[in-house]
Amino acid sequence: MALLTTHINLAIVALQNDDIIGLPTETVYGLAGNMYSEKAIKKIFETKKRPFYNPLIVHIKNIDYLDVVAQNIPAKALLLAQHFWPGPLTLLLDKRADVPNIVTADKPTVAVRIPSHPMALALLQQLNFPLAAPSANPFTTISSTTAQHVKEYFDKDLDIILDGGECTKGIESTIVGFTGDDVIIYRLGAITETDLEKIVGEVSIYIGQDDKPIAPGMLIKHYSPKTKTVLLENDVNIQLNNLANKKIGALVFNKKIDDERIVEQEILSEASNLEEAAKNLYAALHRLDKSKVDIILIALLPNEGIGKSINDRLRKAVN
DSSP states (O other): OOEEEOOHHHHHHHHHTTOOEEEOOSSSOEEEEETTOHHHHHHHHHHHTOOTTSOOEEEOSSGGGHHHHEESOOHHHHHHHHHHOSSSEEEEEEEOTTSOHHHHTTOSEEEEEOOOOHHHHHHHHTOSSOEEOOBSSSTTBOOOOSHHHHHHHHTTTOSEEEOOOSOSSOSOOEEEEEETTEEEEEEOOSSOHHHHHHHHSOOEEOOOOOSSOSSTTOSSSOSBOSSEEEEOOSOHHHHHHTTTTOOEEEEESSSOOOOTTEEEEEESOTTOOHHHHHHHHHHHHHHHHHTTOSEEEEOOOOSSTHHHHHHHHHHHHOO
16 A cells, blocks of 8 residues: 655655655656666556656756756757746757656657656755656546545555645646747646746747657547546537436536536636636546546636646546
8 A cells, every 4th residue: 555655765765766656746746766767667657557659757856957868958948947947847858868768758859847846856856866757647547636646546556655735736737849949839738828938939839649749748638537528518508408317517617507417516716717727627527537427527718828728638638
């Protein structure tokens, strides 16, 4: 059984012994292992049932450490790092030769960030290696934003889960890459397009689909409940009529749908606050998934700011 603990020393020993741990960050919880340990990295992929063609994010202790894992770093990448790190921004950069290919899915680039969660930072400061850490959930399922979520997924697979409380951001980091002078968002996340443009000018959003993704979080299906999940249509009444005799749950932005046919509802932010909605997103999906409804209806949020990132997750959750 996994131990939920706040004792970083226990995690250090596990990581030094090529094991993996549950790691809190400000975005979501991760499954973390020594980037240089093939044993640990293989265990991450096997525990998550994540395909080896899907690269991992590398977490480092400070910006000076960036040169250890990356090279040919563009000026705009450094500018973004100086502004947003520690924080929920991942940079896709040319990798150093000694970054294991298993971490980067044999690609020439490595995804790197510095988390801002105090427990994650304290841990990294005491390690002499970076941590590779994808989200702590089985492949394609709902991400974990509490240590208890991680325990429910991996109680038999992990010895140590660091309990850093509820994640403050609630959705994954924004992943940004660089082509020449162009800045490209490969995954929408906790830092918005507007946030980035204030620092480096115009950015673009990558819209291609690839069976072998350039960066984590790009596959079409992701973040999905086990329960059948569909987007809420404009004419709610017709959609509900088509679901006769079904126990229906709903995920909504700021107010409940007034219909007794919906037996479970989760409101993401009664104050209509998109940041609050992001923080509450995955926990709400976990609760709906456990509620024994037959189907979950998902309402998209205003498609602005971090709402774009939330809608990206909601569309990928549809199954």
